[in-house]
Amino acid sequence: xxxxxESGGGVVQPGRSLRLSCAASGFMFSRYGMHWxxxxxxxxxxxxxxxxxxxxxxxxxxxxxxxxxxxxxNSKNTVYLQMNSLRVEDTAVYYCLRRFDFWGQGTLVTVS
Amino acid sequence: DIQxxxxxxxxxxxVGDRVTITCRASQGIGNDLGWFxxxxxxxxxxxxxxxxxxxxxxxxxxxxxGSGTEFTxxxxxxxxxxxxxxxxxxxxxxxxxxxxxxKVEIK
Numbered sequence: 001x002x003x004x005x006e007s008g009g010g011v012v013q014p015g016r017s018l019r020l021s022c023a024a025s026g027f028m029f030s031r032y033g034m035h036w037x038x039x040x041x042x043x044x045x046x047x048x049x050x051x052x053x054x055x056x057x058x059x060x061x062x063x064x065x066x067x068x069x070x071x072x073x074n075s076k077n078t079v080y081l082q083m084n085s086l087r088v089e090d091t092a093v094y095y096c097l098r099r100f101d102f103w104g105q106g107t108l109v110t111v112s
Numbered sequence: 113d114i115q116x117x118x119x120x121x122x123x124x125x126x127v128g129d130r131v132t133i134t135c136r137a138s139q140g141i142g143n144d145l146g147w148f149x150x151x152x153x154x155x156x157x158x159x160x161x162x163x164x165x166x167x168x169x170x171x172x173x174x175x176x177x178g179s180g181t182e183f184t185x186x187x188x189x190x191x192x193x194x195x196x197x198x199x200x201x202x203x204x205x206x207x208x209x210x211x212x213x214x215k216v217e218i219k
Contacts (some may be wrong), residue, residue, distance in 0.1 A: 035208075037156075045148070045156060045199050047208040059206035062113065095155055100146055100201070101167070103155040 002026035004096050009107030012086055020081040022096030022104055030054075030074040032099055036081050038092035039106075048094070051079065064090075086111045114138050114202050118211030124219040131187040133214045135200035140180045144204040147176055147185045150213075151196045159198075160185065190216070 008020040022034070036048040049060045049070040058070050069082040079096055086109075093106040115138040125131050135145065143163035150156040158167045160176035163183055173188045187194055195218055200211040 039150075044197075044213040045150070045201075045210045047201070047210060050206070050208070061207045100148075100158055100161070100203070103157065105155055 002098075002102055004098065004102065004104030006094065006096055006104045006107035009094065009109045011110045011112060014086060014088055014111055016086055017082070017084045018086060018109060020083065020094055020096075020107060020109070022079045022081075024077045024079070024098070027098070027102075029077040034070075034072060034079040035097050035100065036070060036079075037095045037097060037103075038090075039095070040089070040092040043092075046092075049081065083109070088112065113207055114141060114205060114209055116200055116202055116209050116211040118200055118214055120214060121212060122215040122217065124217050125190050126219045127190055127192055129190045129219075131190050131194075131216060133185045133198055133200075135178075135183045135185075135211045137181045137183070137202055137204075141202045141204035143179045144202060145176075145178070145183050146201045146203065147174075148199045148201060148210075149194075149196045150199065156199070187216075 003025045006022045012018050033053050035050045051058050051070045067085045072079045088111050091111045093108050095103050095106045097103040117136045119134050145163045147160040148156045159170050159174050164176045175186045177184045197213050197215045199213050
């Protein structure tokens with residue numbers, strides 16, 4: 001059964017860092033590009049970042065460019081989101097997803 | 113960046129109604145568009161990909177159309193479980209961008 005399980009969310013002060021993890025199982029992780037999408041309270045969905053299946057390319061939303069870094073470890077079937085210089089407006093539920101056809105349940109990040 | 117303008121931002125409808133939601137892209141995106149449904153406390157799920165292809169397992173009352181800059185999601189006969197928020201997403205170029213969302217509420 002396909003699964004994406006995010007972890008690493010929590011409460012953090014502005015300016016600090018946090019690393020999210022997303023563990024995949026039930027499918028050939030190394031064949032898929034992986035995305036992060038977030039949903040801030042009272043706002044709509046926002047695409048955050050993508051990493052190619054082999055880690056060769058990454059792209060970011062303008063709002064996180066230079067502060068967030070997406071990475072992956074195909075030997076561990078895990079994708080990461082390193083979030084630095086966090087801002088109050090980064091408060092959101094963060095979802096990892098496989099090519100938009102399969103989503104994790106999300107992890108809440110609160111910057112306060 | 114490609115901007116996605118979604119309308120309306122909210123609507124009230126009754127069970128059995130036909131509902132139409134529109135997304136307009138600021139530049140041509142071919143058919144590189146998906147539609148997503150979000151319910152409170154749950155992860156979003158994709159309904160439509162490639163502008164008009166129905167995701168496996170999604171009821172046939174959902175349909176998508178359009179190409180280039182104008183896209184439509186239609187629910188042919190609204191069901192109680194369809195009350196949710198709907199988003200379009202363009203994946204023609206990075207950064208990917210969602211529409212602002214349409215909240216479908218019970219009249």
